[in-house]
Amino acid sequence: MTIEIAPPNPAVSTGTSPTTGGGTSPTPATVQGLVCRGCGRPEEAGLQYVCPDCFGPLEVAYDLGAVRAAVDPSGLATRPAGVWRYRELLPVEPPARGLAVGGTALVRADRLGAALGVDGLLIKDDTRNPTLSFKDRAVAIATAKALALGLDALACASTGNLAGATAAAAAAAGLPAYVFVPADLEPAKIDHALAYGATVVPIDGTYDDVNRLCLEVADELGWGTVNVNLRPYYAEGSKTLAYEIAEALGWRLPDVIVAPIASGAMITRVARAIDELIELGWVAPHDVRFVGGQAAGCAPVATAYGDGTDTVVPVRTPDTIVRSLAIGNPADGGYALELARRTGGSIEAIDDATTADAIRAAARLEGVYTETAGGVTLGAVAAARRRGVIRPGDEVVALLTGNGLKTPDAVRFALPSSPATPGNPGLAPVLPARFSAFEGWLES
Amino acid sequence: MSQVRIPPVLRPSAGGQKLLDVPGSTVGEVLDALVAQYPDLGSRLFDDAGDINRFVNVFVNETDVRHLQVRETPVTERDTLLLLPAMAGG
Numbered sequence: 001m002t003i004e005i006a007p008p009n010p011a012v013s014t015g016t017s018p019t020t021g022g023g024t025s026p027t028p029a030t031v032q033g034l035v036c037r038g039c040g041r042p043e044e045a046g047l048q049y050v051c052p053d054c055f056g057p058l059e060v061a062y063d064l065g066a067v068r069a070a071v072d073p074s075g076l077a078t079r080p081a082g083v084w085r086y087r088e089l090l091p092v093e094p095p096a097r098g099l100a101v102g103g104t105a106l107v108r109a110d111r112l113g114a115a116l117g118v119d120g121l122l123i124k125d126d127t128r129n130p131t132l133s134f135k136d137r138a139v140a141i142a143t144a145k146a147l148a149l150g151l152d153a154l155a156c157a158s159t160g161n162l163a164g165a166t167a168a169a170a171a172a173a174g175l176p177a178y179v180f181v182p183a184d185l186e187p188a189k190i191d192h193a194l195a196y197g198a199t200v201v202p203i204d205g206t207y208d209d210v211n212r213l214c215l216e217v218a219d220e221l222g223w224g225t226v227n228v229n230l231r232p233y234y235a236e237g238s239k240t241l242a243y244e245i246a247e248a249l250g251w252r253l254p255d256v257i258v259a260p261i262a263s264g265a266m267i268t269r270v271a272r273a274i275d276e277l278i279e280l281g282w283v284a285p286h287d288v289r290f291v292g293g294q295a296a297g298c299a300p301v302a303t304a305y306g307d308g309t310d311t312v313v314p315v316r317t318p319d320t321i322v323r324s325l326a327i328g329n330p331a332d333g334g335y336a337l338e339l340a341r342r343t344g345g346s347i348e349a350i351d352d353a354t355t356a357d358a359i360r361a362a363a364r365l366e367g368v369y370t371e372t373a374g375g376v377t378l379g380a381v382a383a384a385r386r387r388g389v390i391r392p393g394d395e396v397v398a399l400l401t402g403n404g405l406k407t408p409d410a411v412r413f414a415l416p417s418s419p420a421t422p423g424n425p426g427l428a429p430v431l432p433a434r435f436s437a438f439e440g441w442l443e444s
Numbered sequence: 445m446s447q448v449r450i451p452p453v454l455r456p457s458a459g460g461q462k463l464l465d466v467p468g469s470t471v472g473e474v475l476d477a478l479v480a481q482y483p484d485l486g487s488r489l490f491d492d493a494g495d496i497n498r499f500v501n502v503f504v505n506e507t508d509v510r511h512l513q514v515r516e517t518p519v520t521e522r523d524t525l526l527l528l529p530a531m532a533g534g
Contacts, residue, residue: 038499050453050529055488055499057531205506212503215528219452228531316511329508331531334498 030066030088034058034232037335045091047149049229057331058232060091064279073251073282083140083240089276090240091233092144099172101136102240104128106248106397111365113396116358116382120395122254123362124245127370131192132403133324134266135165138237139226143169145233146224153178155225157214159207159262159324160189161371161402166226167198178223180210186323188406206318208329227263238266242273245397246283253277253286255394258381260373260401261292261301261347262325264332270399271339290345291389292336293380295322295372297352301333305340305347312337321352321410322372324402346389350379356413358382359404363411364425369404377401446474448525457484466525471502472515474525489527501530 027033027045034043038056049058067088079085081103084094105125113121129136139162146154155178156166163179170177179193183202193200203210218225226234246253253274259267271290277283294302297320304312315328330336340347350358355375362378363369370378377398384390404411420426422442431437445465450458458464459482466481468474475496479486491497495515502509503526509517519525 049531050499052453052456053488055453055497055529057499057529208508209506211531212501212506212526212528215451215531216526231531314508314510316508329501329530 027091028088028093030062030064030070031091032061032063035061045232047151047224047229049231060232060236062089062276064276068280073247076247083137083237086240086243089243089273090141091236092141092148095144095147095173097172098140098143099130099136099169101129101140102244104244106245107366107368109362109366109368109398112362112378115361115365116378117385118381118390118396119393121381122395122397123366123368124241124397124399125368126241126399126401127368127374127403129165131161131164131168132406133161133165133371134238134241134399134401135161136169137240138162138234138266139165139169141237142224142226142230142234143173143175145230146175146226147173149224151175151224153223155214155217155223156180156227157207157211157225158185158189158193159326160185160406161324162227163189163198163200164192164196164406167193167196170198171196178217180214180217182207182210182323186407186409188408189323192406206316207327208314211327211329231265235265235269238269239273239276241266241399242270242277246274246277251277251283253283253288254397255286256289256291256345256384256390256396257399258291258293258377258384258396259399260325260377260380261294261330261333261336262327262373263330264292264301264334264336266399266401267292268332268335268339271343287343289343289389290339291380291384292340292345292347293373293376293383294347294349295320295325295352295355295376296349298322298326298328299349300328301330301337302347302349304333304337306349310334310337321407321413322355322376323407324371324373325376344389346384346387348380348383348387350376350383353414354379354382356410356415359410360425362400363404368400370400371402371404371407372410373402374398374400374404375410445521446519446523446525448474448478449527451527451529453529454485454488454527457488458482469518469520470515471504471509471513471517471519471525474519475502475515499530501528502526503528 036051083102126134154170177198218228298318312333318326358378359375419429
């Protein structure tokens with residue numbers, strides 16, 4: 001049987017976008033609007049993403065008094081799990097339909113912690129989201145805003161995880177999706193986006209080339225590019241990681257949070273969410289140290305941290321198996337750097353072999369299979385412990401932000417290619433379908 | 445004259461123009477000439493020290509000038525300068 005599926009909206013407009021001074025939509029009563037992170041200029045909560053005065057990024061401003069009046073932790077407890085559980089702290093009302101995003105487990109990882117030299121390791125297992133990465137959180141919020149604004153299509157520039165997340169969210173919303181990726185991206189990630197019906201546009205260049213093109217596309221066409229002109233809303237989705245962690249701990253904060261850094265947006269939003277929780281009085285004030293992990297082959301923020309400078313110098317040609325973190329020119333890198341220094345944390349550069357080792361360790365010791373960014377995060381846990389940023393007795397939360405099925409090649413990286421021997425992990429040689437053959441191998 | 449592509453957010457400060465021909469033999473000279481013609485752009489393109497604003501990425505053709513010689517990057521009439529917000533996230 002053949003099932004014919006019509007494209008969601010084949011006649012996509014390519015008209016001029018209302019990128020600045022654009023349309024607005026009803027916003028929650030707890031949202032005051034947008035504000036420039038550079039100069040503080042307020043803007044309406046529309047499709048604006050850049051300050052017209054100083055070119056700085058816009059972010060959402062909340063009336064936390066209104067949040068406090070609307071809900072408290074006991075009120076949240078009766079709501080379904082997922083990102084919209086915290087809707088008063090998000091910039092748009094929940095859509096009528098969408099994917100079931102968030103509500104992922106915070107699990108104790110004592111065996112992995114012992115291997116990494118950490119006493120109290122917890123894993124925020126975001127490998128379990130609908131498209132197997134934390135990007136579903138950000139895209140859920142961006143898509144809700146795109147629908148509220150009546151946009152024609154979704155788009156994104158992606159290192160891979162965002163491709164699948166955007167494609168799936170667009171499919172659920174009935175919007176077409178245009179996904180721009182580096183042409184040499186892992187095939188599994190491209191196929192993932194294709195499965196949801198997205199138009200995947202491979203670009204001959206690095207992620208930063210793709211991003212530059214998408215900035216122009218977002219500026220000139222009438223599409224909602226989730227990580228460009230919807231970025232103020234998109235970035236807010238990552239805050240739900242922090243809300244879920246605090247709630248899972250009984251509304252308190254851990255000592256250390258370790259996260260991967262690509263653009264730097266996620267770790268800075270997690271920190272902002274913690275500030276909000278403290279200001280709301282939902283958690284007791286507690287100093288949380290933030291540790292970021294980057295792949296050594298694309299580590300502009302870690303390099304600046306190590307050099308003691310404030311300037312994040314872009315990496316022109318990333319060289320790493322960690323494609324999901326291969327952003328050479330991280331827009332929020334300076335903010336992530338400042339966050340790590342201010343909180344007594346660090347930014348660690350992790351080589352690919354260590355990343356692959358960490359992926360295998362998490363899978364074998366805890367049954368959690370993470371993609372390469374998760375391997376970097378776990379490598380950063382061990383590095384920060386060696387540096388003394390993580391101390392004995394600390395409660396440490398590591399954010400594992402994507403599933404290992406997205407980067408299957410990594411699990412064999414830097415391993416000998418010889419067949420496994422009995423009693424050892426690895427791929428055994430092909431054997432005849434005879435018990436005697438298997439028995440012979442067992443005794444070899 | 446190099447061509448300078450103006451992003452929508454800056455067009456109100458550049459006479460509504462999308463594409464401008466601007467004289468100069470380096471990126472710095474072109475940007476200075478652009479600001480001389482449209483003074484409102486000055487506070488948007490440069491910081492107080494006169495360096496390129498950290499929120500602005502400048503490209504010559506497809507290459508970020510920080511990978512070249514920043515303000516001293518030579519340009520010719522065959523080159524296009526692109527001004528974009530510093531923004532990325534994968």
